[in-house]
Amino acid sequence: MTTVALKPATMAQALTRALRDAMTADPTVHVMGEDVGTLGGVFRVTDGLAKEFGEDRVTDTPLAEAGILGTAVGMAMYGLRPVVEMQFDAFAYPAFEQLISHVARMRNRTRGAMPLPITIRVPYGGGIGGVEHHSDSSEAYYMATPGLHVVTPATVADAYGLLRAAIASDDPVVFLEPKRLYWSKDTWNPEEPQSVEPIGRAVVRRAGRSATLITYGPSVPVCLEAAEAATSEGWDLEVVDLRSLVPFDDETVAASVRRTGRALVVHESGSYGGPGGEIAARVTERCFHHLEAPVLRVAGFDIPYPPPMLERHHLPGVDRILDAVGRLQWEAEN
Amino acid sequence: MTVMEQRGAYRPTPPPAWQPRTDPAPLLPDALPYRVLGTDAAADADPALLRRLYAELVRGRRYNTQATALTKQGRLAVYPSSTGQEACEVAAALVLEERDWLFPSYRDTLAAVARGLDPVQALTLLRGDWHTGYDPHEHRVAPLCTPLATQLPHAVGLAHAARLKGDDVVALALVGDGGTSEGDFHEALNFAAVWQAPVVFLVQNNGFAISVPLAKQTAAPSLAHKAVGYGMPGRLVDGNDAAAVHQVLAEAVAHARAGGGPTLVEAVTYRIDAHTNADDATRYRGDAEVETWRAHDPITLLEHELTERGLLDEDGIRAARDAAETMAADLRERMNQDPVLDPMDLFAHVYAEPTPQLREQEALLRAELAAEQEGAHR
Ligand SMILES: Cc1ncc(C[n+]2csc(CCOP(=O)(O)OP(=O)(O)O)c2C)c(N)n1
Numbered sequence: 099m100t101t102v103a104l105k106p107a108t109m110a111q112a113l114t115r116a117l118r119d120a121m122t123a124d125p126t127v128h129v130m131g132e133d134v135g136t137l138g139g140v141f142r143v144t145d146g147l148a149k150e151f152g153e154d155r156v157t158d159t160p161l162a163e164a165g166i167l168g169t170a171v172g173m174a175m176y177g178l179r180p181v182v183e184m185q186f187d188a189f190a191y192p193a194f195e196q197l198i199s200h201v202a203r204m205r206n207r208t209r210g211a212m213p214l215p216i217t218i219r220v221p222y223g224g225g226i227g228g229v230e231h232h233s234d235s236s237e238a239y240y241m242a243t244p245g246l247h248v249v250t251p252a253t254v255a256d257a258y259g260l261l262r263a264a265i266a267s268d269d270p271v272v273f274l275e276p277k278r279l280y281w282s283k284d285t286w287n288p289e290e291p292q293s294v295e296p297i298g299r300a301v302v303r304r305a306g307r308s309a310t311l312i313t314y315g316p317s318v319p320v321c322l323e324a325a326e327a328a329t330s331e332g333w334d335l336e337v338v339d340l341r342s343l344v345p346f347d348d349e350t351v352a353a354s355v356r357r358t359g360r361a362l363v364v365h366e367s368g369s370y371g372g373p374g375g376e377i378a379a380r381v382t383e384r385c386f387h388h389l390e391a392p393v394l395r396v397a398g399f400d401i402p403y404p405p406p407m408l409e410r411h412h413l414p415g416v417d418r419i420l421d422a423v424g425r426l427q428w429e430a431e432n
Numbered sequence: 433m434t435v436m437e438q439r440g441a442y443r444p445t446p447p448p449a450w451q452p453r454t455d456p457a458p459l460l461p462d463a464l465p466y467r468v469l470g471t472d473a474a475a476d477a478d479p480a481l482l483r484r485l486y487a488e489l490v491r492g493r494r495y496n497t498q499a500t501a502l503t504k505q506g507r508l509a510v511y512p513s514s515t516g517q518e519a520c521e522v523a524a525a526l527v528l529e530e531r532d533w534l535f536p537s538y539r540d541t542l543a544a545v546a547r548g549l550d551p552v553q554a555l556t557l558l559r560g561d562w563h564t565g566y567d568p569h570e571h572r573v574a575p576l577c578t579p580l581a582t583q584l585p586h587a588v589g590l591a592h593a594a595r596l597k598g599d600d601v602v603a604l605a606l607v608g609d610g611g612t613s614e615g616d617f618h619e620a621l622n623f624a625a626v627w628q629a630p631v632v633f634l635v636q637n638n639g640f641a642i643s644v645p646l647a648k649q650t651a652a653p654s655l656a657h658k659a660v661g662y663g664m665p666g667r668l669v670d671g672n673d674a675a676a677v678h679q680v681l682a683e684a685v686a687h688a689r690a691g692g693g694p695t696l697v698e699a700v701t702y703r704i705d706a707h708t709n710a711d712d713a714t715r716y717r718g719d720a721e722v723e724t725w726r727a728h729d730p731i732t733l734l735e736h737e738l739t740e741r742g743l744l745d746e747d748g749i750r751a752a753r754d755a756a757e758t759m760a761a762d763l764r765e766r767m768n769q770d771p772v773l774d775p776m777d778l779f780a781h782v783y784a785e786p787t788p789q790l791r792e793q794e795a796l797l798r799a800e801l802a803a804e805q806e807g808a809h810r
Contacts, residue, residue, distance in 0.1 A: 161649065370789050
């Protein structure tokens with residue numbers, strides 16, 4: 099036997115592997131959506147699965163998001179575990195009727211008799227130069243709907259671990275895939291046994307003492323970069339990757355903010371009515387006496403997602419984060 | 433006893449209230465796509481119209497190849513080419529009166545240009561400097577629509593509103609074969625038929641929705657057959673025959689204008705290029721299929737007809753090509769200039785009156801830009 103070198107893998111590859119492993123482990127797992135079969139998905143996340151598992155389990159559906167999610171509801175009612183792909187963030191909207199009126203509340207409506215184990219994969223967010231309707235950050239809509247889990251990985255290993263957990267979950271999970279991280283690489287060895295990551299736990303990606311950056315998905319690497327850049331100014335920033343927006347890991351977040359005394363929430367969806375408001379309120383409720391500054395937010399502007407040539411002005415970047423860190427009324431401390 | 437067995441036993445009368453609303457027979461499309469070029473019908477076609485269609489087809493093809501080249505040079509973020517489908521695009525534009533409205537999808541840049549839009553403005557969405565590069569009211573072309581089929585109810589509403597106002601305006605809406613599976617397609621057709629709205633739906637059936645072939649999209653005999661279920665006529669036409677598409681659409685538009693209500697037209701055509709420059713078509717179709725369609729090219733078909741009948745000679749062909757080259761050179765040159773953008777535009781058109789929150793964000797960006805200009809480094 100030859101030894102396997104530790105090869106870098108992309109997030110897209112890890113997601114494919116998670117789907118393959120889930121389908122192998124559980125014959126009730128079905129993948130469906132637009133172009134997921136022969137083409138392997140427009141981001142190639144389902145590449146090769148139709149060949150391996152056949153068209154009955156990896157299905158190119160007609161082009162109708164409400165139909166895709168609505169039929170998934172019926173399939174789940176009959177004991178299958180559908181994993182549906184919404185091709186792009188803004189194209190999931192036709193399915194919202196099914197999502198909000200049925201998927202999210204079927205367990206509740208039926209007093210627990212009819213849970214729906216559906217995973218809804220949604221590529222989301224900007225930064226890839228996509229034309230209109232290809233860059234929305236729709237997490238606030240999902241978060242506002244009780245009954246849904248909302249999960250978003252930022253690393254290759256988490257992409258695998260969280261997708262496995264989402265598929266195994268007995269509740270519907272909206273699995274948000276940060277498009278611009280699909281091709282990000284990590285030394286993640288696909289040949290090794292992988293761990294499944296329980297849904298609902300945040301993780302400290304970088305330990306620090308000066309302030310906590312609370313973030314998730316596509317903004318995690320930006321915050322890590324900002325934290326590195328901040329060291330030259332003597333700031334030692336902690337970065338918390340939420341990984342799961344619903345359920346929310348109050349403990350990890352509050353513990354971090356109590357240590358640092360300052361918090362900044364970073365995400366690319368708009369700030370008004372956005373996830374940051376909820377997060378800031380929770381942090382304030384739990385850490386009021388430890389806070390040395392109000393919890394701040396750095397977010398996308400409250401505008402429809404702009405055209406690609408202007409998106410760099412909209413997306414929270416390192417400078418905007420560092421400015422906000424400055425506004426946390428930093429007092430020199432060494 | 434099963435229901436079928438029962439039927440043999442006695443003949444139930446229909447329920448008292450039941451009566452057919454419409455005789456379905458006149459609504460049904462012909463079995464084969466309607467053609468003009470190379471048939472007897474061609475003799476009735478207006479030579480001036482054919483020549484005009486020809487010039488626009490040649491220009492349209494050149495527009496497609498030029499825009500595709502611009503993606504390779506990084507000048508366009510993406511281009512969904514309509515090469516092979518130019519007959520549909522051009523006929524859709526030419527069949528409308530000035531007061532009528534066109535509702536294009538993201539692939540229909542060419543229809544917008546054939547309707548008179550500036551070729552550069554029509555590409556703004558795909559270049560990425562703004563979502564819509566033109567004022568829709570100027571040429572009565574709705575914004576190029578990316579979410580599939582969502583423009584169809586808009587077309588119905590506009591046509592309905594025009595009729596309520598007493599204007600004899602017709603709306604023509606374009607959609608792909610894949611788009612016909614969306615709920616919005618069904619709702620639009622139903623509203624149009626119930627309201628008898630003056631709207632024409634043109635489905636460009638180019639065989640694929642990205643990678644998914646028509647067979648996986650619908651089990652209907654044809655997409656035109658879908659019309660009968662809503663109570664409107666369905667017409668099937670050869671989408672590569674510009675004269676046929678124009679004629680069928682002209683009849684549908686006249687029918688709508690005269691108060692006859694909507695028509696669903698299915699044009700059978702083919703997408704010669706990949707879905708967009710970002711798509712790898714070899715994953716889902718073979719060269720042989722593409723080649724059969726190349727042999728049924730819309731420009732060749734019309735060129736053949738015109739030259740056969742002595743309506744076009746070498747000089748005429750050259751003149752059409754020269755005009756197309758001139759357009760392409762102008763397009764190339766203007767697209768190779770960097771657009772001048774004002775980032776403050778991000779806030780300009782979110783509301784008629786910006787919210788206080790937007791004003792704050794505007795101030796933040798203005799400060800950032802000023803700092804950038806001063807070359808201030810952190
Ligand atoms: C609501 C919605 N879902 C998915 C998409 C992604 N998408 C863009 S084009 C396309 C295929 C469209 O096929 P068709 O309607 O046949 O038009 P064509 O591209 O062939 O012109 C898909 C799935 C979209 N734009 N909108």
